[in-house]
Every structure is written in structure tokens, then in C-alpha cells.
Amino acid sequence: MKPVYVIAVVVVALIVRLALSRARRGGRAGSGPAPGTQGAGAAGTRAVWPGAARGAAGPGGARGGVRGTAAGLLTAVERSLGDVGVIAAREVRERVRGRIFRVGTLLMLVVIGAAIVVPTLQGPTGRTQQTVAVVGGFPVEARQLVRAVASGNGDSVKLFYEPDVGAAKAALRSGKADFAIVDAKLLLLDEPASAANSPADPALVQGVARYLGVLAAFGTAGLTPSQAALVIGAAPAPVRALQPGSKSATRSTGIIGLVLLFFMLTQYDTWILIGVMQEKSSRVVEVLLATVRPIQLLGGKVLGIGLVALGQAALIVGFALALGAAVGSDLLKGTAPVVLLAELLWLVLGYAFYCWVYAAAGSTAERQDQVQTLALPLSIPVLLAYIFSITVVSTGHADLFFKILAYLPPTAPFCMSVLVSLRQATWWEFTGSVVISLAATVGMAIFAARVYRRAVLRTGGRVHLRELLLRNAR
Amino acid sequence: MSGLLEVRGLCRKYGTVTALDDLSFDVAAGQVSGFLGPNGAGKTTTMRAIFGLTDLDSGSVRWNGVPVGQAERRRFGYMPEERGLYPGMYVREQVEYLGRLHGLSAGGASAAAGRWLERLGIAERAGSKVETLSHGNQQRVQLAAALVHNPEVLVLDEPLSGLDPIGIDAIGHVLVEQARAGCCVLLSSHQLDQVEDLCEQVTIIDHGRLVAAGTVDQLATSGERRLVVRVEGERTGNWAEGLAGVSVSEMHGGAARLVLQDGVDSDDVLRAAMTAGRVTQFSFGRRRLSEVFREATVAAASGPQS
Numbered sequence: 001m002k003p004v005y006v007i008a009v010v011v012v013a014l015i016v017r018l019a020l021s022r023a024r025r026g027g028r029a030g031s032g033p034a035p036g037t038q039g040a041g042a043a044g045t046r047a048v049w050p051g052a053a054r055g056a057a058g059p060g061g062a063r064g065g066v067r068g069t070a071a072g073l074l075t076a077v078e079r080s081l082g083d084v085g086v087i088a089a090r091e092v093r094e095r096v097r098g099r100i101f102r103v104g105t106l107l108m109l110v111v112i113g114a115a116i117v118v119p120t121l122q123g124p125t126g127r128t129q130q131t132v133a134v135v136g137g138f139p140v141e142a143r144q145l146v147r148a149v150a151s152g153n154g155d156s157v158k159l160f161y162e163p164d165v166g167a168a169k170a171a172l173r174s175g176k177a178d179f180a181i182v183d184a185k186l187l188l189l190d191e192p193a194s195a196a197n198s199p200a201d202p203a204l205v206q207g208v209a210r211y212l213g214v215l216a217a218f219g220t221a222g223l224t225p226s227q228a229a230l231v232i233g234a235a236p237a238p239v240r241a242l243q244p245g246s247k248s249a250t251r252s253t254g255i256i257g258l259v260l261l262f263f264m265l266t267q268y269d270t271w272i273l274i275g276v277m278q279e280k281s282s283r284v285v286e287v288l289l290a291t292v293r294p295i296q297l298l299g300g301k302v303l304g305i306g307l308v309a310l311g312q313a314a315l316i317v318g319f320a321l322a323l324g325a326a327v328g329s330d331l332l333k334g335t336a337p338v339v340l341l342a343e344l345l346w347l348v349l350g351y352a353f354y355c356w357v358y359a360a361a362g363s364t365a366e367r368q369d370q371v372q373t374l375a376l377p378l379s380i381p382v383l384l385a386y387i388f389s390i391t392v393v394s395t396g397h398a399d400l401f402f403k404i405l406a407y408l409p410p411t412a413p414f415c416m417s418v419l420v421s422l423r424q425a426t427w428w429e430f431t432g433s434v435v436i437s438l439a440a441t442v443g444m445a446i447f448a449a450r451v452y453r454r455a456v457l458r459t460g461g462r463v464h465l466r467e468l469l470l471r472n473a474r
Numbered sequence: 475m476s477g478l479l480e481v482r483g484l485c486r487k488y489g490t491v492t493a494l495d496d497l498s499f500d501v502a503a504g505q506v507s508g509f510l511g512p513n514g515a516g517k518t519t520t521m522r523a524i525f526g527l528t529d530l531d532s533g534s535v536r537w538n539g540v541p542v543g544q545a546e547r548r549r550f551g552y553m554p555e556e557r558g559l560y561p562g563m564y565v566r567e568q569v570e571y572l573g574r575l576h577g578l579s580a581g582g583a584s585a586a587a588g589r590w591l592e593r594l595g596i597a598e599r600a601g602s603k604v605e606t607l608s609h610g611n612q613q614r615v616q617l618a619a620a621l622v623h624n625p626e627v628l629v630l631d632e633p634l635s636g637l638d639p640i641g642i643d644a645i646g647h648v649l650v651e652q653a654r655a656g657c658c659v660l661l662s663s664h665q666l667d668q669v670e671d672l673c674e675q676v677t678i679i680d681h682g683r684l685v686a687a688g689t690v691d692q693l694a695t696s697g698e699r700r701l702v703v704r705v706e707g708e709r710t711g712n713w714a715e716g717l718a719g720v721s722v723s724e725m726h727g728g729a730a731r732l733v734l735q736d737g738v739d740s741d742d743v744l745r746a747a748m749t750a751g752r753v754t755q756f757s758f759g760r761r762r763l764s765e766v767f768r769e770a771t772v773a774a775a776s777g778p779q780s
Contacts, residue, residue, distance in 0.1 A: 086574045094563065279560075287558035287619065290525035291548050291575050457527050 055153050073459055077307070083292045087300025088307065095271070095308045104267070105312055108260070112320050115256055116291075116329045128201055130157045133168045133177035142184040142215060146231065149207035179205055194228055196201040253336040254393050254421025257343035258414060260316060264387040265413065266379060268309040269358040273378075275301060276362030277371050280456050285452070294453040302355045306348070313347050339421040342430070349434065350413030353441045356448035363456040364464070385411035389418045407433050409440035477503035477658050479627055484523055484533035484764050485741035486682075493519045494533070495682040501675070503626070503658035506649055506689075510666050510675035510767065516682040517662040518555055524554050537627060548577050551625035553616050555632045555662075561605035561765050566591065568604060569618045576623035583622065590618040595644065610641045617645060621652070628652060630661040634668055646672045666763040678767050686770040694760035698767065701740060703747050704729040704755035717743060723765050729755055731765070 071385050073353050074092055077085045095101055130150065140284070143159065150157040162168040169173075171177040172190040178199040180188040187209050193202035211232060218228035276298075279285040288297050323329070324336075361374045385405065398419060406415035406425070416433045419425035425433075479501040486494040494516050501507045511517050522528040524535050525547055535542045542550075559568055561688075566587055573583030573629075591597045594614040599607060604615060613633070620628060628649070634642050649672065653659045663669045670690065678686040686693060700723070705713065711722040711730035719735035720743060732743065740758075747753045 028489075083575055086571070092570055094560075282554040282561060283554055283558040284560055285553045285558070286522070286525075286527055287552060287572065288575065289527060290552040291572075292548065294545060457522075 012265050035338055050417075077303075081300075081303075083296050084300040086294070087297060087303035091275075091301055091304025094306055095305065098408040101308070101312075105315065108263070108312075108316055109319055112316055113257065113323060116320060116323050117327055120327050120329050128155050130155050130178045130201055130204055131176065132157055132159050133162045133171045133180035135162050135165055135168045135180060136183035138181065138184050141226070141232075142181075142212065144229065145210055145211050145215060146181070146234060149211060150204055153200050153201065153207060155204050157333055168238065175199065181208070181212070185216060186210070212403050213344040217251065251393055251396065251421055254343075254418060255337050255390060256320075257421070258386065258389050258393065258417060260313070261347055261350070261413060261417065261438075262382065264309055264313060265354060265382055268305055268351055269354045269378075270375065272302065272355045273304050273358040273365075273371055273375060275305070275360040276359050276452070276456070277365045277367075280363060281366045282460075283459075285456050289457065294456065295449045297456055298359055298449060298452050306351055306355065309351055310348060313344055317341070317344055337424070339417070342420040343417045345434075346413040346417050349437045349441070353413075353437060353444060354378075356441070356444040360448035360451040360455075363452040366459060382414075385414040393418045393421060394439050396422060398422060407436055409437045412437050475657070477626060479503075479658050479660070480536040480539075481520065481524070482534050482536070484520060484535075485531045486519060486528060486533075487531060493682050494523070494530075495532070495619065497679060497682055497684055499677045499684055499687055501627075501660045501677070502656055503655075504656055505674040506655060506659045506672055507655045508669045508676040508763075509660055509662040509679070510669070510676055510763065511662075511664065511679040511685075513664055515664075515680050516665075517679065519682075520662075520679070521552075521554075521629050521662060524627075524629055525550065549625055550578075550624070550627040550629065551620035551623065553620040553628075553630040553633055555635075557612055557616050559604045559612065559616060559619070563601055564600070564601055565604055565607070565615050566600035568615065569622050572619040573622040576625075578623050585764075586622045586624070587618070590621055594618055594648065600762070609636055610638065613637060613641070613645070614757060617648065621648075625657065627658045628660070630659075633661050634663060641746065642668070646734075666767055670763050676763065677721055678763075678770055680767075680771045684744060685773075688765055690763070693763070693766045697761055697766075698736070699734040699738075699740075700759040700765075701732040701734055701743060702726075702729050702755060702757050702759040703732060703743065703753065704754040705747050705750050705755055708751050713746060714743065717746055723768075724762075726762075731759065731762070 074089045077089055077092075081088065130148065137416045146157060146159070160177075162171055162177075165182055168177065168180040168182065168188060172180055172188060175190075178201075179193075182188060187205060189198065189200055189205065191198045193200045193205040214232060215228055218231065223231070279288070279297075285297070320340065321337060358378060360370065361378055365374055388402065388405070388411075392402055392415075402415055403419065403424075404428075405411040406419050416425060416430060419428050420430065480498075482498050484494045484497040486492075494681070496515065497520060509517055509520070519528055521534070523530055524542065526542075526544075537546050537550075540546060563571075569587035569590065570580075570583040573586055574580065578586060578765055588597070588600075591600050594617060595612050596607075596614050596618070599611060599615075604612060607615065613636070615632075617633065620630065630649075633645060633649075637645065649659050649661065661669065661673070673690060676687065676693065677684065688696075703714070709725065709728055711725055711732075714720055714722055714730060714732055717738075719738040721733050723731045723733045725731070734740065734743070744753065744756055747756065
């Protein structure tokens with residue numbers, strides 16, 4: 001993968017991310033249904049989750065089926081987890097319903113789709129139809145040779161005969177022929193094949209020219225045409241790699257995965273941050289905490305947003321794998337799906353770790369501007385790990401420092417994913433990092449729940465961590 | 475149905491500020507109880523303490539003899555002063571959601587939400603987002619959310635503030651109805667006269683301390699006699715200043731409310747009024763809650779009150 005391409009993907013992802021956070025902020029201020037839709041509102045909101053309201057699958061068709069399944073899952077979550085389930089289900093409904101989420105998902109699918117499809121269009125696998133005018137002698141071996149070169153090149157050829165060179169030249173000028181072969185010795189083109197608007201496939205022209213020359217040379221060397229054809233048609237010796245798959249493709253997949261990982265981690269953790277702050281500032285939290293425990297409220301929120309994140313990520317990875325298989329993309333060959341799955345796992349682990357940090361931070365803030373001052377320092381480890389990882393995956397060289405980062409919970413989601421895509425992590429190293437991350441997540445959850453419980457009911461200015469801890473010690 | 479909410483010995487200090495100072499009182503079910511006091515008296519802190527939203531230094535809250543915990547609070551309804559609703563959520567879903575969190579089934583919450591929105595006259599806004607509603611209608615949604623699970627105890631922090639008289643009547647009517655059905659209703663207000671008609675029982679606090687408690691009737695008829703005297707063209711009450719054993723409690727709507735000590739002849743007061751001008755009103759009155767409050771706080775400042 002070319003560096004320019006990598007940079008383009010990274011930049012597009014950052015722009016989309018920025019645009020979405022802007023849109024969300026803008027959308028808050030002037031929302032609400034247009035006049036005249038009030039009566040229809042209740043019916044309309046129902047229609048979004050038909051299965052949730054009725055506890056049954058939606059109407060037939062693929063969309064209805066998907067919604068029905070999702071709604072069925074939601075109902076199951078609600079039933080099995082009690083209050084936490086009810087809280088999580090509300091988060092899922094409200095988030096999935098939002099235009100930001102839908103547009104964002106669509107945008108990501110488009111970007112991923114483009115990342116998978118565009119390289120295959122540029123590559124040699126794109127088939128083109130080549131029309132070739134033939135003048136004079138054209139032995140059957142030469143014909144087989146042209147067809148062999150064409151199919152090896154991904155082209156299909158159509159041959160037709162012209163009586164003389166003049167007619168062939170006319171056919172070239174009129175565009176009836178892409179190139180012409182004279183006496184199986186000379187290739188004629190209207191313009192050089194390398195010209196931008198030349199209809200002839202340069203690779204085909206080069207291959208045919210080369211092998212026609214070889215064929216003529218064999219004749220000169222005294223081989224019969226059938227002997228010559230046997231030599232030219234010899235199968236190449238098999239090439240066997242010790243490791244399966246293409247390293248560069250796995251690496252490219254790793255990069256796309258890293259971009260998604262960064263995008264989704266910051267997106268969903270910011271949702272947690274803002275969600276907690278808004279519950280506090282609107283004082284909904286008082287009504288909620290009058291009936292549920294703080295840990296239930298926080299757990300439900302984390303679970304709900306986590307389910308949305310996982311659902312979106314699974315959709316994108318599933319889409320990428322299916323599309324990659326359909327168009328035969330190099331990006332998903334060999335171990336690339338394993339890398340994607342590892343990144344999916346690290347998305348879950350990274351979210352699980354960071355969501356508590358962001359929740360605790362959100363509970364100390366009461367206004368949008370306070371959230372923004374909090375969001376910047378919180379996003380620094382993620383941002384650094386992301387940039388560092390992109391660099392390492394591009395150069396393919398991970399140093400000791402980077403390997404250490406792969407075991408630290410704040411940076412592991414990116415760094416360990418990179419080690420997987422570079423094949424520089426064994427399964428036990430991977431598992432070790434997962435275990436460390438899980439343990440840190442439990443510790444962070446306990447700490448965050450404590451901070452949240454203290455801070456979320458405190459109003460009037462930002463709550464500082466020191467006060468909470470002092471009060472806690474009392 | 476009977477029930478008793480007991481608040482015992484609540485203490486809470488914020489740094490050097492004492493918010494609650496050994497506050498104890500009872501709230502009986504079956505009637506509307508007012509929880510009164512000036513701004514900063516500790517009303518909101520007390521109500522938050524009932525729901526475990528304030529860390530107390532000491533004290534306890536019991537419902538029918540049982541310390542109030544998570545299980546009890548699920549059967550309580552709370553309407554905080556600063557409206558606690560999700561601005562971007564649809565009205566009906568919001569009420570249903572709070573119903574579910576108070577233990578209703580999905581079907582039960584849906585039916586109850588529909589019923590309460592209908593009852594409070596906002597059924598046609600059920601599909602609107604909360605933030606598009608007027609202040610009064612948001613207050614109704616908040617009340618519906620507090621009532622949706624048919625609570626045993628209903629605690630409302632300033633439920634009538636910012637409402638027009640029609641809104642006050644509508645919400646007041648629902649609260650009285652709930653109380654008659656056996657609910658324990660406690661509502662706070664710093665506008666004492668606003669709730670005078672609504673409440674049968676009042677608890678008055680100041681500086682985190684209890685200053686008076688009892689039925690409105692008891693409080694209104696206890697203490698010294700009241701005279702309401704209106705003298706045409708006279709809006710200061712200065713004419714009564716010189717009379718022995720008589721003091722002007724307050725001027726209300728152009729009429730002087732006078733406090734008469736024992737042994738003062740009301741005829742003397744009438745004569746004094748007639749010399750000041752044409753007397754258009756002369757009647758014995760009840761103590762207003764604002765007078766009860768003022769006198770109680772003055773008494774509390776000079777010594778402990780039983």
C-alpha cells in the first residue's frame with residue numbers, strides 16, 4: 001500500500017470524525033419535530049423498533065428481519081438484566097435512532113467499501129476487451145500465444161483479419177482495432193501504448209511483442225513451431241512461501257482496522273462522556289438515582305453504548321469481509337481476517353477500559369465547555385497510540401518501547417493490534433495483554449463508579465478529583 | 475390506607491455551612507403535606523436525603539417503620555426542583571422509561587403512561603420531544619413521570635413554581651386526589667400562601683431546623699387574635715401603631731393585619747380606625763401561613779421551640 005493512500009485514509013477518517021462531532025453539537029440546539037408531526041410522532045417512534053413494542057419480529061423482508069432480530073435482542077437484554085437492561089435498551093434505542101449514527105455508519109461503510117474496491121479496479125485484475133487486427137501470416141502457435149498472454153493479463157482478445165497493412169492502419173485510426181499484428185513479427189499502434197488515451201493495454205502489447213520475438217527466435221534457432229510452443233507454454237515452477245498470505249496486504253488491512261479502531265473508540269467514549277454530563281446537567285440523574293443504584297445507571301449506559309459500538313463494528317467488519325470476498329480483494333487474503341478480528345476484540349477491550357475513565361470524567365462536568373476541556377487530555381493517550389501505531393505498521397518495525405506499549409491497557413488496543421498484523425506477537429503474548437487489560441478494566445470500573453457516585457449529584461461548578469478522594473477518605 | 479414517613483435527626487454540614495441541623499418530622503399518608511421554608515432553609519437537601527441523594531452526617535428516614543432503602547424508593551415518586559427529564563426524548567417514552575425503572579412491566583408502563591398523560595391533559599403531546607414543550611407542560615410530564623408507577627410516597631420539590639393559576643389548580647387537584655387515595659404526599663414551597671389551600675398539614679423549617687408543624691387549621695387558629703382592618707385611603711397601617719397591645723403583622727391587599735394581645739378590646743381598635751378614615755372592612759381573621767412562619771422564626775431565634 002502506498003504511503004499516499006494511507007495518509008489519505010487517515011485524513012478522511014479524521015475529517016469525518018470532526019464533521020460528525022460538529023454535527024452532533026449543532027443538532028442538539030435546534031432539534032425537535034416540525035409542526036404538524038406531533039400527532040404522528042408516537043406512531044413514528046414505534047415504527048423504529050416494531051419488535052420492541054410488540055416483542056415480536058418485524059414484518060417480512062431482510063430489513064424487517066434485521067430489525068426484528070435487533071429488537072428481539074434488545075427485549076432479551078431488558079428481560080435478563082432488569083434495571084440495567086432497561087437502561088441499556090434505552091441507550092441503544094436513542095443512539096441508533098439518531099441521524100448522526102445512521103449517517104456516520106453509512107459514511108464508514110462507504111469509506112471502507114472504497115478502500116476495498118478501488119485498489120482492485122486499479123490492479124491488473126480489471127478485465128478489458130482488446131480488439132486486434134491481424135495482417136499476413138499468423139501461425140496457430142502465435143494465436144495461442146496471444147490468447148495466453150491476454151488471459152494472463154486479465155484481458156480478453158478479439159482477433160480479426162485485414163487484407164493489408166493500409167487497411168489495418170485505417171482500423172487503428174478509426175478505433176476499430178486497439179492494435180495490429182503484421183506477419184506475426186510487427187506490432188502497430190495508433191499511439192504509443194503508454195499514452196494516457198491509448199486504447200491498447202500496455203502490458204498486453206509488451207507481452208505479445210516479447211513472446212512474438214521469442215517465437216521468431218526459436219524459429220531462427222531451428223525449433224519447429226510446435227517445439228517452440230511447448231517451450232513458451234511451459235508452466236512456471238511452483239513458488240511456496242513458508243508463511244501464508246501477503247504481508248503487505250495484511251498490513252494494509254491492519255491500517256484500515258487501526259483507523260476504524262481510533263474512530264470508534266473516540267466516538268463512543270465521547271458519547272459516554274457527553275451522555276453522563278447531560279444526565280447530570282439536566283438533573284435527570286436525580287430522578288434516576290432515586291430509584292436505581294449509581295452502578296446500575298452507569299453500567300446500563302456503558303453496556304448500551306457498548307452494544308451499539310459492537311453492533312456497528314461487527315456490521316463494518318462483516319461488510320468488509322463479504323465485499324472483500326466478492327471482489328477478490330488482496331486486503332482480506334491470508335491472515336488479514338484474523339487481524340480484523342483481533343482489532344474487533346481490541347475495540348471491545350479498549351472501549352471497556354476507556355468508557356469508565358470517560359464516565360468518571362463526565363460526572364465531574366456540568367457544561368459543554370467543561371466537557372471539552374476534559375476531552376482533550378483524555379484523548380491524548382489514544383491519539384498518541386494511534387499515530388505511533390500507524391507509523392510502526394507502515395515501516396513494519398516495532399521496537400522494544402512499542403512492544404511495552406502493547407501491554408499497557410491505555411495503548412494496548414492499538415499497539416497489540418499492530419503486533420498481530422506484523423506477526424510479532426505469539427498467542428500467549430496476545431492473551432497476556434488481554435488479561436492485563438481486563439484486570440485494569442475491573443480496577444478502573446471500581447474507581448470510576450466511586451468517583452461517579454460522589455460527583456454526579458454534586459452541582460455548581462466542576463468537581464475536582466482531589467475533593468472526591470478526600471471526601472472518600474473520610 | 476395508612477402510612478407514615480418518619481424523618482429523624484437529619485444532620486448535614488457542607489464545610490462551615492449547616493444545611494440540616496437535627497431535623498425531625500413526620501409525614502402521614504392520606505393527606506397533602508406542605509414542606510415550607512424560605513430559600514436555603516434546607517428543603518431540597520431534606521427531600522434529596524429521603525431518596526438517598528445526599529450523604530448525611532447522621533439521621534435516618536423510615537417508611538412504616540422500615541429504614542428507607544432501594545426497595546422502598548422504587549415505590550416512591552420524586553419530582554426534583556430542577557426538572558429531571560431527557561430533553562431530546564419523546565414524552566411518552568420518557569414516562570414509560572421511568573415507569574419501567576420503578577418496576578413496571580413494559581405493557582404496564584405503557585398503559586400507565588397513556589393514562590397519566592391523558593389525566594394531566596398532555597396526551598396530544600405524547601409524541602413530542604420534551605424540549606419542545608412549554609414550562610407548564612414539562613412540569614406536567616415531570617409529574618406524570620413521578621406518578622406513573624402509582625407510588626406510595628410522592629415527594630415534590632416546588633411543583634407549583636412558575637405555573638399559572640390554571641396549572642396550579644390542575645396539578646393541585648391531582649395531588650389532592652392522590653392523597654385521598656392513600657398516597658403520602660409531601661410538597662415543598664417557599665411561597666407559603668400558595669399552598670395554604672392545598673395542604674392540610676404543614677412542616678415549616680428554617681436554617682435546617684424545624685420551626686413549626688401541625689395542621690393548617692391548628693396553626694391558623696392558634697396564637698393571638700387577628701384583626702383585618704381596611705381603612706379607605708390608608709395603606710400603611712400607621713394609625714394602629716400607637717395602640718397598646720396591638721401590632722401590625724403585615725399589610726395585605728391594602729388591609730392591615732393586626733395582632734391583638736389578650737385583654738385588648740377590639741372596639742378600641744375600631745374607634746382608632748374610624749378616626750383615621752372610612753372603615754370598609756373590619757373582621758377577625760385566621761393566621762396566614764406567612765405569619766405563622768414569621769412568628770415561628772422569630773421565636774426560634776430567641777429560644778428553642780418545642
